[in-house]
Amino acid sequence: MKLYDLTLSGNCYKVRLLAALIGLPLELVPVDFLAGDHKRAPVIELNPLGQLPALEDGAVVLRDSQAILVYLARKHGGEAWLPTEPEPLARVMQWLSTAANEVQHGPADARLVDKFGLPLDKPSTLRTSDFILPLLDRHLATRDWLELGRPTIADIAVFPYVALAPEGGVSLDGYAHINRWIARIKALPGYVAMPGTE
Ligand SMILES: N[C@@H](CCC(=O)N[C@@H](CS)C(=O)NCC(=O)O)C(=O)O
Missing domain, CATH: 1.20.1050.10 (Glutathione S-transferase Yfyf (Class Pi); Chain A, domain 2)
Structure with a gap:
């Protein structure tokens, strides 16, 4: 599972933090923000908004830190981090x-x-x-x-x-x-x- 990541981004950090708390390995792909790489391929193809984070899990591609938290919590966190009731x-x-x-x-x-x-x-x-x-x-x-x-x-x-x-x-x-x-x-x-x- 690849996280297109920026160390100083709190939005990317949300994803890194949840993954660490549930023991989920992430492959971090650092994106050179200052060089504008978030507005170029491959990031712009994963997230048309040209923003980080973006997550690639096989064929599943997601943008937005909140949405990614939902995905990881439901896929790997059982009922603990995001219940279904x-x-x-x-x-x-x-x-x-x-x-x-x-x-x-x-x-x-x-x-x-x-x-x-x-x-x-x-x-x-x-x-x-x-x-x-x-x-x-x-x-x-x-x-x-x-x-x-x-x-x-x-x-x-x-x-x-x-x-x-x-x-x-x-x-x-x-x-x-x-x-x-x-x-x-x-x-x-x-x-x-x-x-x-x-
Ligand atoms: N709602 C998005 C916001 C993402 C966002 O704004 N990311 C920043 C880095 S923290 C970014 O990529 N900004 C570049 C831009 O908006 O052009 C999320 O929660 O992931």
């Missing part, structure tokens, strides 16, 4: 949507501005961060994991760009429940880090 499934999925929306447009985009110089609207990324991080902290005040009382792909999807928030000038000081949740994720057997989450 309607309510718990939906509970996990709502956080995948939050990861792709508020977390992406808040702390993740703030990091794209500060760390990589992308010309995004920094005040907007800070406003979105100020909306989602307090909400997440309140949610975690009464539970150890985002849903179902155990780690699921909800945690894996939301974790990277929350943990990387300081790289976008978004402080996690004062978010005690988020910080304890980050520590719990880092203590999971098989956990792997990425630059910026150590």
Whole structure:
């Protein structure tokens, strides 16, 4: 199974992290982002959006980190990481949507501005961060994991760009429940880090 990968990408890291936690070997194919290789073959043929990550599992080709988490969790994680019953499934999925929306447009985009110089609207990324991080902290005040009382792909999807928030000038000081949740994720057997989450 090949993951077209970028070390500094939190979206790629979601996939590497889940694979490590479930003991699934991945063949990492590093893509030279600065050279624009994500906009050229073979990546553009796997993902017409020209984005990473992309996954190739035999004839199955997938784009989008959330979709790849769903695929790996259902194919290799049994019921543990993504259950099939309607309510718990939906509970996990709502956080995948939050990861792709508020977390992406808040702390993740703030990091794209500060760390990589992308010309995004920094005040907007800070406003979105100020909306989602307090909400997440309140949610975690009464539970150890985002849903179902155990780690699921909800945690894996939301974790990277929350943990990387300081790289976008978004402080996690004062978010005690988020910080304890980050520590719990880092203590999971098989956990792997990425630059910026150590
Ligand atoms: N929704 C996608 C977003 C993927 C994404 O934006 N990847 C970045 C790297 S972290 C990328 O390839 N950006 C290049 C571009 O958008 O042109 C996911 O979750 O995988």
